[in-house]
Amino acid sequence: MILNLAAQPRKTVRKSDLTKLRADGMIPAVLYGTEMESTSISVSQSEFIRCYKKSFEELTFYEIELEGKKYHTILKDKLIHPVSRQFLHIDFLVIPATAEMEFDVPIRFEGEPAGVLEGGFADIIQRSVKLVCQASNVPQLELDISGLHVGDSLRVGDLPKGNWTYRDDDDVALIVMHAKRVEEEVEVDEDAADEAADGDAAPETDESQE
Template sequence: MNIKIEATLREKGKKSDLNNYRRKGFIPAVIYGEGKVGINILLNKIDFMKNYKKSIGEVAFFDFDLSGKKISTFIKEKQVHPVSRDFVHIDFMELHKGTTITLEVPLHYKGIAEGTKEGGALEILHHTLEISCLPKDIPDEIEIDVTNLKIGDSIHFREIELSEGVTSSMTEATTLVAVRAPKKEEVVEEVEAIEGATTEGEATEGEAETSEPDAAE
């Protein structure tokens, strides 16, 4: 997915300057290129977030037109406010046709796991995968079929076949998805509750009987 983004050039500023931009409704950002000095820009927060939300769950490229120069990028890193979760800074990386890039692509889990029909729960441990490849080889997503998974089964990274030209540094033994056994619930039978109540009642009566002689004296 390619998304056109409007941006304004800005001077490299101090922390106070960046906070001032944020208060005015902008997100400070930088576009980095191979062996180039970063380009400092401002993004309209409302407009950018509208476009960003369209890209969630997909591989997205953000296209800028800065002073007549068109630049195609992807998000390399984003900083998020710890409380509001708003974006406070974004690093974009420029795409170059012959240069390998590293980015995250979504993992799409296909099918209904057999184990879930027996009461098991499908647990997805990874929703994305970090890969490295040339821009022309970037997959839209990586599909994983979970249909044959029974309770106790799992799929590891080593079982995933990546397309030609695509690599990943993920450890081969990493579990991507698994079907867990249903949790056992402790059931207290009504009979046990009744027996417990009877025992308590008998003890109370015994105490009452032993107290009668004292009362007579």
Template sequence: MSTALTTNKRTKGQHSALTKLRQQGAIPGVVYGYQVESTPISIDAKKFAKALSDNGSNGVFQLELDGKKVNAVLSEVQRDALKGFVKHIDFQVINMSEDLEVNVPVITTGDSVGVAEGGLLLQPTREITIKVKPNAIPEAVEVDVTNLAIGSSLTVGDIRSQQTYDILNADEEVLVTVAAPAVEEEEPAEVEETTEEAEE
């Protein structure tokens, strides 16, 4: 866990007040959760960016709030649709001894034998929900597709026993599959006949 992020209390104000905060290099946000009242805050944008880089989006952040340090996770990060900068953040204070339900991305590793034979790798489920202690939240769940042939799939049930945390998704939910290559349709025979007639 990185150095504690200092939060500053702010008064809930108008849109112009939030814009001014952002122009001053701060991000408006809210802290709520375990043993704290919902509190509007602002936080230094550069320090938050560094903490996000160090911890990852699923990591635990240490915040200085009202003179005490609390552990929190990101429950929501709002970004500007055009420029991509963070415009608002929600922190949820947590009890480190209790399990959390969090969404984590699914990423594939290895080179599928089915893809090598011309198949197409499809990933219908890109995120799963897990229940885990806060200090053991993975940044992502890795799924090895090396032995996945054309027509084969990997489901949640296939990877459940390999994990150290509870997966809340159903066993039959498909994570990755390799589809058969598309078959090119042959030119209709009547096209050739039309061409021959034109030549006559």
């Protein structure tokens, strides 16, 4: 997925300037890559959050427009305030379209496993995989799990094949269908327990009364 995001050049470097920039609804950021010098920019807080919320389910590229020029980037790093959860700083890495890189690509699991109707549950072990490919050829990974019964699993080797290389071995598990564990709870009848205890007690004799 490619999301468009407008940016403005930034010359502010002092802490007070950055604080004012954030108060004005902007996020300090940097744009950098192997074929360009690091450039300080700022982006709209609201616009970035709108884009960021769309990026959870699949690998996202940000098309940064700066002074009439567009840069194909990925979100490389982010700094978030621990209390307010406000974005404090963002790093965008410029990616040449033909460059081969390692990407962490989310997996979209499609369907309802048949094992759920059998009383089982799906244990998702990995929600993404690392792969190497050109930036212009990053796949959207979908995996149909509707045919999974209790005891079945899907592994990296079951993912779609294409012009990319998975970092993990084929036998690395992604999702496993387990049977639900039944825990038997034994309720103890306190009255019965008391009666049993009374029955076990030694009878009182004349000698013990003396």
